[in-house]
Amino acid sequence: MSDSAEQRPAKRPRTNASNAVPSPGDPWLDDGNIILQAESTQFRVVRSILSASSSVFGDMFSFPQPENENLVYGCPVVHVSDTAEDLHHVLKALYCFVDNEPLPLVVIAAFLRLGRKYNIQQLYSEALKRLEFEFPSTFEEYDRSSGSFTLIDVQDVGHDASLFAVINLARENDILHILPAAFYIACTCLNGKEFIEAMESLEAPTHELSVFDQRVVIKGWHSIVEKQAKTTFRWLVREDIFAPICTTDDCTNGRKDILIFMWFPKPDCMGLTPWLSWWNANCCNACIRKSKGLHDSGRRKIWEELPLFFGLPGWEELTKKK
Structure with missing residues (x-):
């Protein structure tokens, strides 16, 4: 050497x-x-x-x-x-848990993972309750929801990243009945190119959707936008349904203005959007009553089929596991 x-x-x-x-x-x-x-x-x-x-x-x-x-x-x-972070969140909750305060998603994830693993029913149920509140599985509960996170604290990671993390959590823990609402919200928030840009801007792997679920969202968006023209917004594209009750140009032009505002230069995913007051402008009372009825029945039709747009089983099958 x-x-x-x-x-x-x-x-x-x-x-x-x-x-x-x-x-x-x-x-x-x-x-x-x-x-x-x-x-x-x-x-x-x-x-x-x-x-x-x-x-x-x-x-x-x-x-x-x-x-x-x-x-x-x-x-x-x-x-x-387990990870030290998950165990920290679970043990802290067992000793000093405060109910109804918004919880960060990392805490909810720890409650789900360790709650299921160690059969800590109190924490698992708490996490599930919050997810089901934010992402309902009935039309009535969806209508009562605020549309923004209430029981989940998203300040640290932002709305879009939190939404993707929820989808990942639902997949990981087989909580599939919250996925239709979560996927739909992803469709309403992110359209086309904006969705891809949002995915590329994410930093944490837990906030990034799998390629499979990225395709689910994009395909679901196209399916809902196509379906809403025949259901929720049928009253915008079918003038013949108003012929027996109204033939004025004002109402026809008012509906055209709404159509142009919402669908040009690109359509928005709005199949579950409730009736908006500004849609009443330039339309007679008879047309408004007819339009509202068609709009509401169309929203319910979209809700009935919502899981199917994302390749999931129907509501009856999904909610059996609740």
Whole structure:
């Protein structure tokens, strides 16, 4: 071996997360009697509260502990395969959860994943309740919704990224009955080129739709725009239906103005849009009554078929799993 090789310094040994010195996480309770370790973070909690909240933890703790077990601060250490972030959100909620406050999506995702894995029904149900509130599966609930996030805090990541993350969560956790409303909102917010640009601007992988679901949204958009002309907005394109009650040019021109505003230079996805007051302008009362009735029945028709536009089973099949 050459002198230069002999003088070469020894390589530094590799380290990884599994060899890292554990650090205390939040919660770390002084009166805790068990430690959960996720990745390189440890959480000191009370065994009885975990057992009462989770049948899985309860069963786990019922087994006798090895006599030669290493203790940390006098507590046994249980290693779990979850991320430290997910475990942090779930444990914090078990000790100091505040109901009805908007929750970030990362918290809701943790509730779903760990709530299902450890059978923490309280947190799983809480996450599901919020998702079902934002993305209803009945026409009446959809009509009562505000159209913006209420029980989910989207300030950190924005509306569009949060919407895509919800779709991913629904796929991951098999909560398919919220997908029709989520896909429809994606269609109304993002049309054509804007949708592609929004996808390209996303940074976090959890907020990026799969290629499959990108196609689902784009195909759904085209299907709804085509269908709404024959249902919800039939009153805009079929003048013959007004012939028995009205033949004035004012009403005809008023409907043409609405048609041009909404569909040119490109149409919007508005199959579920409720009647807007400005559509009353330049139309007689008889035409307004007729148009409103057609519009409402068209919206209901779009809702009935909504899952089908996105390649999903019908509402009856989707809601069986609720």
